[in-house]
Amino acid sequence: MKQLDRYTCEEAFRRLDDYLDRELSPSDMARMQEHLETCAGCAREFAFEASVLDGVKRKLRYLDMPSDVLARLTAAIAQQRHGSNEAGGA
């Protein structure tokens, strides 16, 4: 009966994205981990996929906003809020 609770490679592969994004239920996460511990082929593919995702995330993140941009945006927001308050108070 225990065998029925385990994922085949095909079932695991179908859940690859959800597994990598931690969108599976705890029980499905556990089944995936159990499969990956016993299937070297899937473990290699999944590790490769995870690394691709992490690599792309690293490349896309960490953009600083220049201080002059922040200053202009802050001023525009303040002006808008000020205008709203005056209109509201008129």
Place this chain on the structure above:
Amino acid sequence: MTDLSVPALDKTRGASHLDQTTARASPPEAAEFEALLLAVLAPAYGYALRLTRHRADAEDLVQEASLLACGGSHTFQVGTNFKAWFFRILVRCFYARHRAAQRRPQTVELDDTPDIYLYGNSIRNGLPSSGDDPASILIDRLGTERVVEAISQLPIEYGVVCTLYFMEDFAYHEIADVLDVPLGTVRSRLHRGRKMLQKVLWHMAQEAGVISAMTRPERQPS
């Protein structure tokens, strides 16, 4: 029952319609709203820059979204996800501008892209599939500019969702909130977007000589 979700905006009416009202538990005080807004400006600018790829366009986009958000601040409900609420406005502004400009070419064909495209091609071309994190080496050698360029080649609806996913660590349900689409649509677009992205990255790596460099045997010191 009180609707605590982000205000539903009519997709067909462009970015300027934030004046719809919904039942709300508690709109924020002005100072509270401004603090929330200022806290998301930096990630919003980063996201806008990745979408538009131009600093001036990104700044314009964030400013437009900020001013619209200020005007519609009464529709935000304290205790809900402000970042998702604001990014929803930002994405709507981006779509509106994109529709007006029609300047994003679609260059990727999806239908023939198999799953785990990079892994499959790496194996077929003799790249190491394990060991010193070959996928990470491949992405690092491609560099940030090519990765950004690759995402810009995706059809817009896939580029928007993939950029949200890769940059902001939003969960699927948060992306669904931002884009105002069902969870299944997010899952499907992410899956297909990743496949397309891997295809583009592979071709870029080939053109840039990254693949041949990685398959070339290292010269032993004499």
